[in-house]
Amino acid sequence: MIKTLENKKTGPKRTFRDKIFDYSCQKIGKQRTKTFFKLYDLARFDLFGKPKGAIGSIDITNRCNLRCKHCYFYAHDYEKQPELTDDEWIEKLESLKETDFPFYQCSWVGGEPLLRKDLVERGMKYFKSNLIATNGTIELPNWPDVNFYISVDGRKEMHDAIRGKGCYDKILKNASRPDLKIHVSMVVNKMNYQDIEYFIEEWKDRGVKGCLFQIHTPVKGLQNDDLWPGWQLRDEILDTLLKLKEEKYGDFIGVPGLVLKLMKSDKCKEITRNCIFKKVAFCFDPQGQIKKPCMMGPQADCLRCGCVLPFHMWALEDKWLMARELLISLRRKKVKKNPAISSQPERVGKEIR
Numbered sequence: 434m435i436k437t438l439e440n441k442k443t444g445p446k447r448t449f450r451d452k453i454f455d456y457s458c459q460k461i462g463k464q465r466t467k468t469f470f471k472l473y474d475l476a477r478f479d480l481f482g483k484p485k486g487a488i489g490s491i492d493i494t495n496r497c498n499l500r501c502k503h504c505y506f507y508a509h510d511y512e513k514q515p516e517l518t519d520d521e522w523i524e525k526l527e528s529l530k531e532t533d534f535p536f537y538q539c540s541w542v543g544g545e546p547l548l549r550k551d552l553v554e555r556g557m558k559y560f561k562s563n564l565i566a567t568n569g570t571i572e573l574p575n576w577p578d579v580n581f582y583i584s585v586d587g588r589k590e591m592h593d594a595i596r597g598k599g600c601y602d603k604i605l606k607n608a609s610r611p612d613l614k615i616h617v618s619m620v621v622n623k624m625n626y627q628d629i630e631y632f633i634e635e636w637k638d639r640g641v642k643g644c645l646f647q648i649h650t651p652v653k654g655l656q657n658d659d660l661w662p663g664w665q666l667r668d669e670i671l672d673t674l675l676k677l678k679e680e681k682y683g684d685f686i687g688v689p690g691l692v693l694k695l696m697k698s699d700k701c702k703e704i705t706r707n708c709i710f711k712k713v714a715f716c717f718d719p720q721g722q723i724k725k726p727c728m729m730g731p732q733a734d735c736l737r738c739g740c741v742l743p744f745h746m747w748a749l750e751d752k753w754l755m756a757r758e759l760l761i762s763l764r765r766k767k768v769k770k771n772p773a774i775s776s777q778p779e780r781v782g783k784e785i786r
């Protein structure tokens with residue numbers, strides 16, 4: 434197998450679109466070209482829907498340097514099975530090139546993906562957009578085009594209680610990288626929900642782009658069901674996030690208000706029962722096999738799912754509401770630049786509420 438790869442020229446498939454991209458870069462520069470292509474993709478996906486496999490995740494490793502209390506990943510016995518080698522993974526991606534796999538957006542997860550930095554660097558070249566979900570305890574590589582999502586589960590004492598002593602200080606050091614696109618991501622559970630505002634305050638002036646919130650998803654077979662907040666508290670958590678977003682932190686909270694509303698108990702079950710993410714996304718496990726129904730694996734309790742993705746995708750189906758949300762967000766940015774605007778009536782905002 435290694436021999437075959439050595440002899441074969443590997444790398445992302447070059448399409449007609451790539452040729453136009455390169456031509457445009459020469460003419461108007463890379464940054465502008467990227468913006469145009471992003472807008473084009475958004476319009477295309479909006480009109481025709483995302484193609485199957487346009488987004489998804491790869492568990493690039495079954496190893497992790499931590500054992501967090503809430504983690505779904507170790508509900509499986511992945512570590513007992515060998516993971517694909519670097520060349521086997523590249524061969525897997527090469528074989529996808531023979532299909533109509535869209536190679537659009539990939540989230541690199543695991544385990545801890547930065548334990549296989551070299552491989553992730555090779556694999557990322559196949560996709561147009563890449564996201565790395567990391568525990569932040571390993572130095573971040575110099576990848577300015579990538580979106581890093583560092584998991585932070587509350588204040589230092591709380592984070593270390595969930596993830597292990599000393600983790601928080603490592604994150605503070607590794608996240609001080611103004612040269613990179615970094616978000617912080619908190620999984621809210623019964624243990625840490627009181628830390629939400631503290632967490633935002635702690636990170637809002639540290640140069641990260643924003644913060645993401647998800648809610649603990651119970652996974653059968655793991656001894657962590659006590660982290661599930663219950664429906665009533667879950668709704669209160671979502672109300673708190675909505676209030677903080679609307680009244681104080683705006684777009685620094687990276688989850689749209691509409692998505693937070695859809696996650697509430699009166700709506701969420703219909704959405705997770707008909708999970709769009711499960712239908713359209715790709716997820717590979719560390720052996721390169723399709724992981725079903727999603728990256729959280731078959732033991733995840735869909736009805737109590739706290740992942741934002743199904744709700745995000747559901748919201749996108751309602752294009753008009755998302756367009757309004759976008760207008761509100763643009764207005765917030767304008768107000769931030771020119772506070773005098775805030776005294777004018779907020780027409781768009783009132784319509785959505």
Ligand SMILES: C[S@@+](CC[C@H](N)C(=O)[O-])C[C@H]1O[C@@H](n2cnc3c(N)ncnc32)[C@H](O)[C@@H]1O
Pocket residue numbers: 497503504505506542543544545546566567568582583584618620647648649650651652739
């Ligand atoms: C499995 S981890 C892999 C990436 C990396 N090791 C990390 O911790 O960010 C991906 C994300 O899933 C989250 N996660 C793990 N178990 C979860 C659960 N039961 N419910 C919701 N999110 C969970 C983690 O907090 C992390 O943000």
Ligand code: SF4
Pocket residue numbers: 497498499500501504505506507543544545568
């Ligand atoms: S660092 Fe990530 S993969 Fe590792 S145990 Fe924690 S949540 Fe799971």
Ligand code: SF4
Pocket residue numbers: 650705706708710711726727728729733734735736738739740742743
């Ligand atoms: S756990 Fe959540 S994201 Fe995964 S398939 Fe179920 S509802 Fe969808």
